[in-house]
Amino acid sequence: MKSINQLSKNSIFKFYLALVLILVVLLTLFSCKPEEAKAEDIRVESKIQAQLTSPPFVPAPVGARKAANLVVDMEIIEMEGEMTGGVKYVYWTFGGTVPGSFIRTRVGDEVEFHLKNHPDNKLPHNIDLHAVTGPGGGAESSFVAPGQEKVFSFKTLNPGLYVYHCATAPVGMHIANGMYGLILVEPKGGLPPVDKEYYVMQGDFYTEGDYGKPGLQAFSMQKAIDEHADYVVFNGAVGAISGDNALTAEVGETVRLFVGNGGPNLVSSFHLIGEIFNKVYVEGGSMVNENVQTTLIPAGGAAIVEFKVEVPGTFILVDHSIFRAFNKGALGMLKVGGDENEKVYSGTQLEKTYLPEGSVIQAMPVAEKGKEPQNVPDKTLAEQLVHGKQLYAQTCFACHQSAGQGIAGAFPPLAKSDYLNADVGRSINAVLYGLTGEITVNGDKYNSVMTSQNLTDEEIADVMTYVYNNWGNNKTKVTPAMVKEQRR
């Protein structure tokens, strides 16, 4: 029989043995680690030319590619472009687009950056890449005059999605004119494969004329300082990714959006109406959040969002600071094709009148206002135009926009609208009772919903007269009697 003393000696021995074993295992584990070299020590074996793409497209994934010496050729171009129908703006660009060309790298790449300032440009520029570890993110080494080229190199140390921008004084002005874009640093082995990838970047613009004021619009330094944006847009212009330019996908596909915010001032509450982000790489870094409705993208920041599309339809990208979406342009579209899936979404199943028990209200109370005394003399055209302009700003502006130009793919134009000019009764009807279903305006198809506008006969007459007597329309004078005739 063992004594108690012997027993405890035995277990103490076993305890020490176990401790030593654990230490040995840990040591061997750590000594195997050097394979995961520090990013700065990753060796590059080959030299390759980077493929750059214009938004909304991105270069092919890096996949299993080894770290390389990656040559980026970026050309700065100052050029006139269109902000929205009839509104021109002089953009300063990296690669001829806003946002600038997308750069796709992987951790450990040695990027050899060639920054070229086109000889026709008027100003010097440079580039600050948030993916760079070094003074100014490259800005100091890349300052380049028109007709010159600068070359500098950097090693990509941290995986993530990064903003780049010009940082030449006045910095705010260079960014406000469109000098920003995204550079992606993929982790070793690449990001998980998906079916579709797109590049979207928000920016705010400040013009001398207010939203929609036609003509070549100069940059307004004062509005920029006051942070009073006239335009807040995705990919540099109103409608850049809507209508015919919408992003596309098919039911069942997984979509990844690389979303940046160039600012210069505003942060984006990025949201996709009718979808939930399955994954968000928060702030473009390594932390992944799941099941997100709206993600905040700081000025000078980015996020990667991923989602699977389950049902067909048009999904609207917005900055959920929502006046920016409907009044300043921050609206894009993802059109998803494929078969309906009623398990996920039914569509309207029933539509009928809702009459609460005991209710005596049979019609909208405002409809009563349609019964106006007939002895009121009609207003003059001038009076109608003044009142109509006011009504337009209150009721129609949000969708049809300040100069009746509409928003491509979402709200049809009232300016020079063939639909409007062809049939005044039909147009009055649209305002009285709303309009749904497919219509064609100036050759473009719209299939959306305009709600009825709850206006009196006189108000409809005035606002329609205003619309008909502006923006190249046929100058019809609409009277309250004409509106009354359309009431059913």
Ligand SMILES: [Cu+2]
């Ligand atoms: Cu610049």
